[in-house]
Amino acid sequence: MTRQPSTTPLRYRVPWKKIAIYAMAIIVGIYILAPFTWLIITSLMVEVETLEIPPHWIPHNPTLQNYRAFFDPEFRGLEMQRGTMAYSGGSVQRMRPALRNSAVVAFSVAILNLTIGSMAAYSLARLRFRGSRPLLVFYLGSRMLPAVSIIIPMYMILRRLGILDNVLSLIISYTTLTLPFSIWILKSYFQTIPRDLEDAARVDRCNWLNMMIRVFLPVAAPGLVAAGIFSFLISWKDFLFALMFTATDASKTIPVVVAEFVGPGQTPRTLMATGGVLAVIPPLILALIFQRLIVQGLVAGAVKG
Amino acid sequence: MARVVLESLTKHFGDVVAIEDLNLEIEDKEFVTLVGPSGCGKTTTLRIVAGLEKPTSGHIFFDDEPVEHLPAQVRDVAMVFQSYALYPHMDVRGNISFPLRMMKTPKDVINERVTWAAQLLGILDLLDRKPKELSGGQRQRVALARALVREPAVFLLDEPLSNLDAKLRVTTRAEIKKLHEQLQKTFIYVTHDQAEALTMSDRIAVLDQATLQQFGTCQAVYDQPVNQFVAGFLGTPPMNFIDCSLGACDGQSVLRWGDVTCPVPEKLIGQVDRYNPSTLVLGVRPESVLVQKDFEAEGITSTVYVVEPLGSDQLVTVEIGDTLVKARMDPDIPFSSGEKVKVNLAPDRLYLFDKAGGKRIGTTRVP
Numbered sequence: 001m002t003r004q005p006s007t008t009p010l011r012y013r014v015p016w017k018k019i020a021i022y023a024m025a026i027i028v029g030i031y032i033l034a035p036f037t038w039l040i041i042t043s044l045m046v047e048v049e050t051l052e053i054p055p056h057w058i059p060h061n062p063t064l065q066n067y068r069a070f071f072d073p074e075f076r077g078l079e080m081q082r083g084t085m086a087y088s089g090g091s092v093q094r095m096r097p098a099l100r101n102s103a104v105v106a107f108s109v110a111i112l113n114l115t116i117g118s119m120a121a122y123s124l125a126r127l128r129f130r131g132s133r134p135l136l137v138f139y140l141g142s143r144m145l146p147a148v149s150i151i152i153p154m155y156m157i158l159r160r161l162g163i164l165d166n167v168l169s170l171i172i173s174y175t176t177l178t179l180p181f182s183i184w185i186l187k188s189y190f191q192t193i194p195r196d197l198e199d200a201a202r203v204d205r206c207n208w209l210n211m212m213i214r215v216f217l218p219v220a221a222p223g224l225v226a227a228g229i230f231s232f233l234i235s236w237k238d239f240l241f242a243l244m245f246t247a248t249d250a251s252k253t254i255p256v257v258v259a260e261f262v263g264p265g266q267t268p269r270t271l272m273a274t275g276g277v278l279a280v281i282p283p284l285i286l287a288l289i290f291q292r293l294i295v296q297g298l299v300a301g302a303v304k305g
Numbered sequence: 306m307a308r309v310v311l312e313s314l315t316k317h318f319g320d321v322v323a324i325e326d327l328n329l330e331i332e333d334k335e336f337v338t339l340v341g342p343s344g345c346g347k348t349t350t351l352r353i354v355a356g357l358e359k360p361t362s363g364h365i366f367f368d369d370e371p372v373e374h375l376p377a378q379v380r381d382v383a384m385v386f387q388s389y390a391l392y393p394h395m396d397v398r399g400n401i402s403f404p405l406r407m408m409k410t411p412k413d414v415i416n417e418r419v420t421w422a423a424q425l426l427g428i429l430d431l432l433d434r435k436p437k438e439l440s441g442g443q444r445q446r447v448a449l450a451r452a453l454v455r456e457p458a459v460f461l462l463d464e465p466l467s468n469l470d471a472k473l474r475v476t477t478r479a480e481i482k483k484l485h486e487q488l489q490k491t492f493i494y495v496t497h498d499q500a501e502a503l504t505m506s507d508r509i510a511v512l513d514q515a516t517l518q519q520f521g522t523c524q525a526v527y528d529q530p531v532n533q534f535v536a537g538f539l540g541t542p543p544m545n546f547i548d549c550s551l552g553a554c555d556g557q558s559v560l561r562w563g564d565v566t567c568p569v570p571e572k573l574i575g576q577v578d579r580y581n582p583s584t585l586v587l588g589v590r591p592e593s594v595l596v597q598k599d600f601e602a603e604g605i606t607s608t609v610y611v612v613e614p615l616g617s618d619q620l621v622t623v624e625i626g627d628t629l630v631k632a633r634m635d636p637d638i639p640f641s642s643g644e645k646v647k648v649n650l651a652p653d654r655l656y657l658f659d660k661a662g663g664k665r666i667g668t669t670r671v672p
Contacts, residue, residue, distance in 0.1 A: 214403075
């Protein structure tokens with residue numbers, strides 16, 4: 001017996017839940033990306049265009065002169081004389097040493113976090129000793145203190161040590177700030193690595209150091225990258241400690257120098273925006289290269305606990 | 306040569322006793338299996354032999370040389386783990402060659418040995434793959450190859466088949482046994498599966514609750530279990546145990562349970578006297594129980610409780626008094642639940658245990 005085709009019209013259900021999720025995602029995406037997009041657009045404008053009302057997203061005459069100004073002092077001087085570029089109070093010249101200082105500080109902090117943090121995290125993840133849990137809670141708990149509450153004591157300690165206005169002061173400060181979080185991230189990740197791998201390496205004629213270098217750390221790469229990038233980014237973008245502990249080009253980092261674009265009677269918006277874009281590029285490149293490993297490293301402990 | 310001797314081996318983890326006074330002598334080239342339920346101490350024993358754990362007390366000898374103080378990396382052992390423990394960041398070639406690289410073996414020798422091991426285990430075409438691209442059976446072969454390349458004195462295998470499906474387990478069992486015959490090395494194998502232990506081993510060591518229950522050839526341990534635990538652990542389905550007491554009937558010693566009586570085999574009469582007559586356990590294996598449809602035949606009257614066809618035979622569970630007893634029967638005899646039958650227990654295959662300690666009082670089974 002053949003079936004007759006149904007005459008009842010199909011009910012189409014509007015996927016309201018999916019629409020709501022996508023709408024939220026778009027709103028949040030705009031909220032996060034809009035300021036950065038404005039920064040890039042401003043860096044491609046001439047100064048006078050930034051003062052136009054109403055403000056507009058697409059530059060009428062996009063230009064790369066602001067970027068050229070950062071790397072060509074002669075060009076910058078000529079443009080300032082012509083009046084087509086705002087005076088920056090010397091901040092543009094300070095960007096290069098600031099980039100160098102930021103890189104030195106951030107990479108040093110990342111390396112210290114990985115070295116010290118991985119050893120501490122391995123002990124907490126693998127060794128059974130009394131007080132390990134309270135110790136971990138103490139590490140994290142100590143970071144619940146607002147940074148501003150410890151800045152004066154830290155200033156006094158660093159001054160006593162004679163390392164104010166030295167990148168070393170920032171390296172020590174940022175390592176202190178970031179190490180507890182790195183230990184937490186690494187410990188969680190290390191706990192997901194099966195102990196059998198270490199046992200297999202030991203049976204395969206590895207001493208402890210060989211086992212760590214050839215087996216454990218390569219397997220722990222996502223966790224190490226996540227901790228390293230995290231500490232790098234915190235060190236790169238910090239403003240408060242850098243402002244307090246640095247005074248000259250010998251140690252000033254990018255956030256401080258970019259803030260100094262705002263001077264008495266002047267705010268060179270285009271140059272400031274360009275400085276901001278240049279400051280974001282290194283961590284952005286790192287994050288894009290390692291994004292998969294960062295996510296792996298951060299969530300690995302979340303599922304297994 | 307690789308004779309392994311464990312002398313008074315004890316291991317405590319805090320208050321938990323993992324191994325208590327274990328004594329074992331494993332001869333060179335022997336395949337010995339440590340078998341027992343989960344938590345009995347078999348994996349801990351293997352890890353101590355490997356050097357991954359230190360014993361609390363006791364000694365381990367490899368060819369009369371004490372090794373308990375030596376770390377794992379200098380003992381001449383190779384281990385296959387239950388989880389295979391393949392290095393995920395290395396390909397198969399890297400995994401197999403890893404121990405040889407750690408031993409600073411020349412490259413040409415490494416290549417030669419890796420090719421040999423891969424060929425032996427049929428994984429030559431997998432050398433460039435990463436572990437995550439392999440099936441369970443392939444990973445297990447890679448783990449075996451990694452152990453083989455080193456040519457160790459002792460192979461340690463910790464439940465290597467437990468992650469495989471039933472069919473693969475059966476085929477791989479035979480391959481490991483064949484490997485042992487080819488390599489002529491000492492194998493110490495750990496499993497909770499008594500079928501694996503019986504089919505693969507020269508001798509088996511049955512452990513329970515951190516102590517060695519019995520150590521002997523498979524047939525000896527199967528036919529002459531020293532206690533109720535060993536008797537019940539080996540054999541599928543396990544031995545039937547019937548709680549009974551000693552009595553008399555018409556001047557003859559009998560075993561009673563419920564309203565059932567069974568004459569005490571002559572061989573056991575003298576041995577039973579030393580034990581509490583009210584706490585005995587009669588043991589009989591399913592293959593020694595005969596169920597007869599002919600109700601006029603001699604035997605114990607009983608009722609069929611359930612029939613489980615297995616293809617090659619069938620398991621018939623019968624109610625004898627208030628006890629259920631399994632029998633392994635020919636699949637061509639049709640039984641049905643509720644059917645009245647007569648049951649015979651083979652008189653030359655009976656075991657008697659003391660319920661209090663589980664110790665075997667005696668058996669009519671001829672060794």
